Structures are given as C-alpha cells and as structure tokens.
Amino acid sequence: MAIDRKRLFYRLKFYGFGVGLGIIVVWATLYNGREERAAWLPEGRVLQFLEGVDISISDKLKCELECNNIPINFMDSTFWANANVDFKQSATKRKPCPEHYIKSKIKDGREIVVYVENCEYCMDCESEGVASLRSFENLSEKDKTCDC
Secondary structure, three states, X not given: OOOOHHHHHHHHHHHHHHHHHHHHHHXXXXXXXXXXXXXXXXXXXXXXXXXXXXXXXXXXHHHHHHHOOOOOOOOOHHHHHOOEEOOOOOEOOOOOOOEEEEEEXXXXXXXXXXXXXXXXXXXXXXXXXXXXXXXXXXXOOOOOOOOO
16 A cells, blocks of 8 residues: 555645644634733733732731832732743642742832732632732842841
8 A cells, every 4th residue: 555645745735724724813813912911821810810809918028018118019010010920939739828929020120029828719709819928029139138
C-alpha cells in the first residue's frame, strides 16, 4: 500500500487551513482590542476578586505603610491595572485561605509587593469573601526600617 503524496499534501494543506482559521477566530473573539485583563485566566480571576472586595489592613501594617510614605488606600485603579500575581511565590494550596504574592506599581511609580490572604467562601455568590493584607515590601526602598 503506497502513500499517495499528492493526496497527503492536499490533506495537510486542508488541515493547516482549518487550524489557521481557528487561531484567527480565537484571537478575534478573545484578544483583539481588549485593554483589560482576561478574567478567565487564573491571574485575572484572582485580581478581579481582590479588586472587588474590601481588603482589611491591620494596625501594625498601617503604621508600616505610613512609615514608608505609602497611602493607606494605595490599592486603587493604578495598582490593580499594573498588578501581576506570581503563583510560584504564592501559597495557593493553603486551606481555607490561600495567600497571593502580587507585584505592582502605585500612583507615584514605586514598585511594591503585597501578600494578600484571599478567603473566598462562595465562587458564585456576590459579596461573599474576605481578603486581608498580610505584609508588603517596598521594592524602591528596601533598607528602610520602622519602629512599629
């Protein structure tokens, strides 16, 4: 049984055309012209949830934020627009509340890393969930110490 090269080439060409058309359709529907992050990816889902809940900050962390000249309300639209979650440094398997390592920039351009504990009790429920700021690192001024 010999392989007909013309027929094989025709089939590969037909298959390649279908794959290319599929790639174009996926790109056009999911990526084209979108400025916001994709909420169907894990990073987008985490950031979308954290952006929508009130994140509590302890008194000790408020003191450290003031010492580093970082406003208490630094988690604004600028922070969330530049935010990236590093899942390798996050404790995502921790139960019941995973902790996420988020690196971003604040309004004045300084880089900051925050560890946010995310307690999401119900995925489909609105306003169900609690998040708290566990710690932060000011990457612009690492050597600064505070007496808090």
